[in-house]
Amino acid sequence: MSVDLLTIQNEYLLVEICPTQGADIRKVARIGRSENLLLETKWEGSEANYCNCDSNDEDHFLSHYAGGWQLMIPNAGFPSVSKYGAVGYHGEAWSNSWSIIKHEGHQLVLETTLRSAPIKIQRKISLNLQTLEVTDIVTNNSDTEIELIWGHHPAFSSLLIDTSTEVQIYASEIAIKIDSHLETAKNSERILDQQVGSFVLRDFMKAPQSFLGFATEFKNGLASIMNKNNQLCVNLRWDSTIFPHAWIWIENKNILKKPWEKNIVTLAIEPCTTKNNMGLEESMKEPNNVLILKSKDSKSATIYLEVLNLPPFLEDFGFSKLVGVDSL
Template structure:
């Protein structure tokens, strides 16, 4: 399966893109993510969960879920700790992280919790058909509206997204997509490839294989080759140095199974790389997490924000945070 979130931009408030063609041979499909963004005047709870996608052989191809976690409960934890509460609701899938991604922070006289609220609030269904759905939500800790149009055509999954600032003042926000892949795609010998040229290890939680704050030329072994379940490990870093059309692939050669993701680097110039392969024995994983995510991101981990400018022209520009 080829998974190809693909996003190209046009001028104006709505920017969309087209998908990559399906490659012949093997079990490959495309999941085409088309980004549509606007900022101006303006999943279901826990994010959109794709449990499994099927190829034309009608066999399970890829799970966007985590292994070993309990099922979601009717009344998730509410502890006042946003890191604990977000993970209490997390069961894998594909979330959008906004207005914050990463650790909780103070912003505009309030607190933006861990990974923001977009993946936690309810989304309204505006329209639906057997192959498409349009969803919308408005946030409470930031005056933002998010709209997602999800369509399936053959082996292609496409997500078009628009972010709108409803306030008359500009806002600096994080905007990150968080698709996490699991078994059987993520297994011994699975390979990662990408158009990025650099890998920047996280300064505080780089995991078990990278030095904190270190910069590497891509590809980096063994980050690019995944182990089996009997070899616990974790990693957190940022891929950067993409060209106009950013991309990555995750390939399991044993299964002849691959996923391809593409998006416009103008909007998401980075991609967070997260591997949690039974490496953490603390909350929330307790040695049970089995997931790999490469996450198109507007910010390289707390340093850049996307500025949502007000006004009827729905324009955006990227700015550097004062901390940068």
């Protein structure tokens, strides 16, 4: 394991975090298993575990992207500008080196101060039984209010993604953009076999293709990924009053350009303050589409990732039992 990664664990889960680049969560594994539930890119440059931030475009982000789970602040999506200057692709927090405040067996506390906006962030990553809890406190250090985008970018590994995968999104609407070589790309419902708030990846995983969707109007801040072949489920929960949207990205060995080179399989569900990936400047043009923090104010939010082992017989085992809700 790289010396730059720190570990927390309990009797159920082991988690690795990279404080020198973004306080990224690089690994989530069940105890006693050689696995990672999060994507690992392993392409050249992704294991440097630091970022010099000389550039701010998408290629720069990708050259450092190791997979895992990033924090996106003060921007998410395309590079943009704010009243403080340029803000890079997916913001700055993912690239910063974070100070370690506390590191115990089951929890880690870190903090960083941004350069692209007067923002201080304190992050607590902890384990509670089979659940990883990620709490961020975002503070406006300035004397005026600021506008920002705040999002999370957890990308899951192929352990959760194959033809047996079913995804539940507790949203009323998903705006869809598809990039595919298949004729079925013209019909998003056919590709994802979407039924009553959930979709399966049976047909999607049969050929190279990519999917980008933007979910909104959440009944609950909740999404679940169930893989029947590997008898595994993860539930991602968040406060939908802070993150009223979630971006959905699915990649099945479709992107040709470097560093992807048709090697990546992943599914990301990304809770966000903002409904699409156009960047801060464009997002500010629409009402109620960015987070506004008043002078010296702080906002706290926790994301929960629950990891469940599924029973061997799933035919009568619905999502309601997995996520602890009575109905969809």
